[in-house]
Amino acid sequence: MKTFYWLVKREFWEHRGGFFWAPVITGGIFLLLNIMGIITAEVLGARQGISFGASGGLRKVIEGMDAGDMSKVGFALDIAMYSAMGLLIVVLGFVVFFYCLGALYDDRRDRSILFWKSLPISDASTVLSKVVSATVVAPIVAVIVGIIVGMLQLLIVAITLSFHGVNVWQLLVLAHPFKVMFNLIGYIPLYVLWAAPAVGWLLICSAWARSKPFLWAVALPVGAGLLVSWFGIMGLFNLPATWFWKNIVQRALFSVFPGSGSIFSADSDNMVSHVTGSDALDLVNTWHMAASPNLWIGVVIGAALLAGATWFRRWRDDS
Amino acid sequence: MSAVITANGLTKRYKSALALDNTSFQIEPGRIVGLIGPNGAGKTTALKAILGLTDFSGELNVLGFDPRKQRDKLMGEVCFIADVAVLPRWIKVSQAIDFVANVHPRFDRKKCEAFLARTKLQPSQRVRQMSKGMIVQLHLALVMAIDARLLILDEPTLGLDILYRKQFYQNLLEDYFDENKTIIVTTHQVEEVEHILTDLMFIRDGRIVLDADMDAVGERFIEVMVGADKADAARALKPIDERQVFGKSIFLFDGANRAVLEQLGETRRPSISDLFVATMKGTYA
Numbered sequence: 001m002k003t004f005y006w007l008v009k010r011e012f013w014e015h016r017g018g019f020f021w022a023p024v025i026t027g028g029i030f031l032l033l034n035i036m037g038i039i040t041a042e043v044l045g046a047r048q049g050i051s052f053g054a055s056g057g058l059r060k061v062i063e064g065m066d067a068g069d070m071s072k073v074g075f076a077l078d079i080a081m082y083s084a085m086g087l088l089i090v091v092l093g094f095v096v097f098f099y100c101l102g103a104l105y106d107d108r109r110d111r112s113i114l115f116w117k118s119l120p121i122s123d124a125s126t127v128l129s130k131v132v133s134a135t136v137v138a139p140i141v142a143v144i145v146g147i148i149v150g151m152l153q154l155l156i157v158a159i160t161l162s163f164h165g166v167n168v169w170q171l172l173v174l175a176h177p178f179k180v181m182f183n184l185i186g187y188i189p190l191y192v193l194w195a196a197p198a199v200g201w202l203l204i205c206s207a208w209a210r211s212k213p214f215l216w217a218v219a220l221p222v223g224a225g226l227l228v229s230w231f232g233i234m235g236l237f238n239l240p241a242t243w244f245w246k247n248i249v250q251r252a253l254f255s256v257f258p259g260s261g262s263i264f265s266a267d268s269d270n271m272v273s274h275v276t277g278s279d280a281l282d283l284v285n286t287w288h289m290a291a292s293p294n295l296w297i298g299v300v301i302g303a304a305l306l307a308g309a310t311w312f313r314r315w316r317d318d319s
Numbered sequence: 320m321s322a323v324i325t326a327n328g329l330t331k332r333y334k335s336a337l338a339l340d341n342t343s344f345q346i347e348p349g350r351i352v353g354l355i356g357p358n359g360a361g362k363t364t365a366l367k368a369i370l371g372l373t374d375f376s377g378e379l380n381v382l383g384f385d386p387r388k389q390r391d392k393l394m395g396e397v398c399f400i401a402d403v404a405v406l407p408r409w410i411k412v413s414q415a416i417d418f419v420a421n422v423h424p425r426f427d428r429k430k431c432e433a434f435l436a437r438t439k440l441q442p443s444q445r446v447r448q449m450s451k452g453m454i455v456q457l458h459l460a461l462v463m464a465i466d467a468r469l470l471i472l473d474e475p476t477l478g479l480d481i482l483y484r485k486q487f488y489q490n491l492l493e494d495y496f497d498e499n500k501t502i503i504v505t506t507h508q509v510e511e512v513e514h515i516l517t518d519l520m521f522i523r524d525g526r527i528v529l530d531a532d533m534d535a536v537g538e539r540f541i542e543v544m545v546g547a548d549k550a551d552a553a554r555a556l557k558p559i560d561e562r563q564v565f566g567k568s569i570f571l572f573d574g575a576n577r578a579v580l581e582q583l584g585e586t587r588r589p590s591i592s593d594l595f596v597a598t599m600k601g602t603y604a
Contacts, residue, residue: 002421002422003421003422005421006417006418006421006422007422009418010414010418013409013410013414014407014409014410107407110407110408111402111405112405112406112407112408113405114372114399114401114402114405115405115406115407115458116407117370117372117394118370118394118398118399118400118401119394119419119422119423120391120392120394120395120422120423120424121391121394121422122390122391123391314390315373315374317367317372317373317374
């Protein structure tokens, strides 16, 4: 266990840039853009002589709100918090994608694998430490940064409005930061499962490729997809070619993007569509996916690919 | 004590070439073995097989483990420096120590820090900021602080200047080696390891062509410097090598009668490099 902790720590040392600085910088840029947006709006507003706070219009609106309206404001604020996460999630997807591609390849290329292999560490725990770094450590850091950025975002909005004489602090109470936090953190286990086939595929390419793992990782599924589409192979199974693109190509490459499961999982069509607003991100709803065979078949295939990656890690002899 | 390494019928074939050709050998504890051979003779393949880094056929027992099946356990007892500068470039000195200290049960942190105190290395320094010589110093400090029974060095001083090279072997002898440890070293700089080796192994085309301890080498191989007048007499005794120096001929004999040779001229023990050249004649032809 201690060894495993240090293996994960080792990954964090090496990839501090991707795991830590990438979300922090993205969050910073997000906030900066928001502040710039607000300033632009203020300047434009002042120039046009529009002063929406001073007239007390907004205050009246707030005072006139009933309970239903209040909960809508709460949702809106929650969405504001999630929105900070949205950008981070895209960045996280890229970080995890390229991290996995390099994880078992970079040290073979610079031959430092000879140093790592001189230590009493099994190849299985090495591979597992990379999986955990990609699917647990990186998302946790991103979520923490996302929550902090989300809170700052609310704060900025509140401060801006209070300059206009609108006291929105009472409105902030309507937000559910803890629920948002809970939902985001609770999504991580689902992400681990959903990302399994992509992580497995990228890691096996990383462990196997003698050069250019990116090319192999992308060219193989896409090439296969083109062949399948061209020759209509899926017709043999009475399935459209898009089935292959959706369930093989997409799963192998894009499952590392958090939330992609909810967006293009096979049964998204019959997902509870009446859920609206930020409720869709509640664990009750996101974890619906845990019932889909798509997820679990992916997990099984992911595990098999990881076993293959471990085997290649053990026996690939080119350093 | 039983042998550290026992190899029987070791064979490894790469696509085009035979890297190990049914090789058998045994290495006893407390020895410093020089594994010496021309490029492509199979040295590195043999070491990789011992370390479980490559697959092979035949029998191999290293400290009671099968390197193919029990690699991670084996690595608790074995250390290796494979080539210079294989430390990851992003790592800091302090991180390298922390990491090894926490994953290697036989690592002695104090020892490592004491070794590093003798160098210019700083804890916050990254490998990518170091010269080749400094990287080897760090690697050696890490390895010497591990109480392993077998240390394998594959070209550990390649590309280092002479100060680092001398210091490397001196540290190894003074601060590391004892009768419970075994060291296997491959190098092309034969002259530098000559005086520290206890055993010598020559490998050529995947076969061990010479396997003897240094005393036996001194007994078996004799070099004689012979004047022109007695050169034919020397040639009649079938030397394995002949070369000319300052009008005299130097003959190298394998297992000849020392008394007879002494009558021909001045005898001495051949250097390993001369022996090597004589043994490997025609390798690249």
